[in-house]
Amino acid sequence: MQNQIHFDLPPEDLILDPFHAPGFHVLRQPKFLWRSIPAGRIHGFVASEHPSIAERITATLSATKRDRMFTRALETATVPVHLTDVWFRKSWVTQGDRCLISGAAGLRLLNRYVWENEEVDPEGDTTLADHFTRLQAVPGPRQLTLAPTLPPETPIAIECRNTFNYYHFLTESLCQLCLVEETGLKGPIYLHFPNNEDKTRAFTRAFVEALFPELSPRVIFDRSPAHHDAVVVPYNFTASLYQFSNAELDAFEHEFPPVGAWKGRRATRASHAILAGHAVDSSLFKLRARALKAIQGRDTSHLPKRFWVTREGEARDRRMKGEDEILDMLRLFGFESVAFERLAPLDQIALMAGAEMMISYHGAGFTNMLFAPPDATVIELGTLQTAQYRWSDFWPLAAVSGCRYLTFFADFDAEDPTREPLFSEDGIVPVHLSRLGLARVMSVVVALLDQIPEFQTAAEVQILGQTLMQLGEYDRARALFETHKHLAEGHTGLSLAMADLADHQGDRAQTLAALYCAYRADPSDWAVLIRMLWCARAMNQGELVGTLLATLHDGFPDRFEAFSRARPWVRDFYNPDIAQTA
Incomplete structure (x- = not known):
């Protein structure tokens, strides 16, 4: 019973409102709760050899860009908060029976509420959205109450979704340790997690010791349920969008207008998913800064600049079919194979901080994109499933680092690769990089390394040229087209791509010539x-x-x-x- 969340309660009785709850006290007033920041440089491309799957990927990418992608990202504040009568139940936090909707865990709780009530309330999504609509109608600016001076031995507690997933641990829990110093508190620091202790992996303690050596002796990994009479917890205001007043929402909604699946202030499951892909926890910037400071002066001469990330040991599940083939090709261009599991935390950070190009298939290792330099290119290999369900997982990290993040959506490693799997039944199906997919990926890699690939068909030149233009690599696209201009005659697609490039560069004569070539072809x-x-x-x-x-x-x-x-x-x-x- 101590782990139970009462999802049968109405939203107003279940969800804590930080602006009106009497026992919610911040240790400092945040300078902002939400603010827009540059979005990550995120691009997706088709790399499937099966026309039916390629068509589905294309449709998914188009819908995502049209209906689910903002032109800006959102930095959301995280501040230390003093609470009483706090329970850590599974991977959620409650004050009494009211749940905190903090950060990613808060968005998951909102989704869980709808799911738990689907049988008794088919309009569960509407019920939750209507609750927040009523809350937004309450006039007046939202204000936070400052906490009184706290005893120095007051404990700090951080929620962990689990202690075996690298992505969730770094992006939701480890980053919150950055707030400890500003509290001035000297008491114990609890990391509460719901899973069995034997599932806890060594990287959790290793990263705490590497990045927070001064705090490590105070950090206690403790399984939930756990109760604190009084405690300080980090609180992230991502989901507080739904708790602002209408007047406050009017002030910044113009930067993120409702469109497609995004309903703005209307709290729907679709909006939660879009919010999760664009909201950047302010503590992630602090974790990146701390990590880069920790490796200053470190000898990194043994670490490669170009590398393929493989998986070993506990992370070896879902290995990609075609890994050996792409690695053989990458080695020709100076790439090395690395396994993050073999590297100490500071070496992982240093490896990414010095990266020119990283390539791997979808997995938690892309969390380390947080430490990449802005001029790095990070390339992910995924599937249609990745495009549908997982692509946005790493978008906030691309926004923090500023690196270029490309994803090639390839094929399923399945008995029937043309069958679209059901996530609820098949889980995550591994990637298969076919020969066609390999050619698509390697052509981009080679072009970005300033070596122009040679093609025999106009179609492949067109595809690579359009890819380079989408990446803003117009000079490289021009060099590619110049090398293959003999293939344009009679090919409408390549001629039009050349016209688009010339038009972008303001060369009207070349634009007209390329258009004429396209018209002659069709x-x-x-x-x-x-x-x-x-x-x-x-x-x-x-x-x-x-x-x-x-x-x-x-x-x-x-x-x-x-x-x-x-x-x-x-x-x-x-x-x-x-x-x-x-």
Whole structure:
């Protein structure tokens, strides 16, 4: 019973409101609760050899970018809070019977509430959202109450989702130790976790000792349930978005307007998921700074700059099919294979801090992206499942480090790789990097290392060129196109990609030439004619504009009518009545 959360309670009785709860006292007033910061440089690409899966990946990426991706990230404050009558139940924290909705654990609790009530309340999502809507209607600015001076022996307690998952431990628990110093407290520091002690892995204590040596003797790993009469806990205000007043939400919602699956202040499960992918705990910046300071002056000459991350020991599950093949190719370009499990914590940090390029398949090792330099490229290999359920896991870390984070979505290592697995039944299906997928990944790797790949087909040149342009690598794309310009003749896709590049670089003559090449390859594409028209008009090529308008009129009369109807200037260059008379 001590571990029980009463999800059958109405939301107003279950969820603690930090702005109105009488016993919620911050040790300092935060300078902000939410603020926008630059988003991570995040890109996803298709690398499947199966057309049906490639189509699903493409659709998923398009929907994600359209409906679930912000142009900015959100830094959310984490502050130490003094509470009484605190229970750590499983991986949640309560004050009495009211649950704290702090950080990632808070968002998980909101999702769990809806799930627990689905049978008795099919509108559980609506019930929760309506609760927060009523709360937002309460007028007045949200204010936090300062705690009184605390006895120095007051304990600090931190919630751990578990003590065996590297990602959750670093991003949700270890980072909170950064707040201890500012409290001035000297009492014990508890890390409460729900799993059996024998599942605790050595990295948990090792990272505490490496990054917080002054605190390590005070840190106690203690299994929940646990109770504290009075304690200081870190509180992150990500989910407090739903508890602000409407006036406060109006002030910054313009930066993150409701669109697609994101409902803004409306607390739905879809919104929770999007929020989790964009909210950056302020303590992650502090953990990164502490980690980089800890390796200053450290000899890193033995660590590679380019590396493939493999898995060993306890982390060896879900090994990728095709790992040996890509590693053989990477070694030709100076890559080495490393296993984070073999490295001490400070060497892991130093390895990432000095990285030029890291590549691996989806897994907790990408947590170390937190320590990457802004000019590093981190490449992840995943599947359609990754795109659907796990891609956004590491987005906040890319925002903190500023590195470039690319994901190639390849195939399933399954008996039938064209069958889309059910996450609830099949779990996470391992990655298979096919020969086609390997070629796609390696072409990007080689191009980013300033070596232009040589292709035999225009389609592959087009794909790589468009990938480089998406990454902002326009000079590299230009070099690629120059090397393969002989393949453009007769290929619409490559010609249009070349036109896009020339247009971006402001070279109208080259844009027009590439568009003409595309039109010759496919004279049925009226959209290319329209682009040529705009380009010729911008170049003040009046005679050419007239010729193009005549071609549009003769070949696509309906399109000509629609185009000319709202553009009186068309008749200055071409009048179909006069042309027919002539």
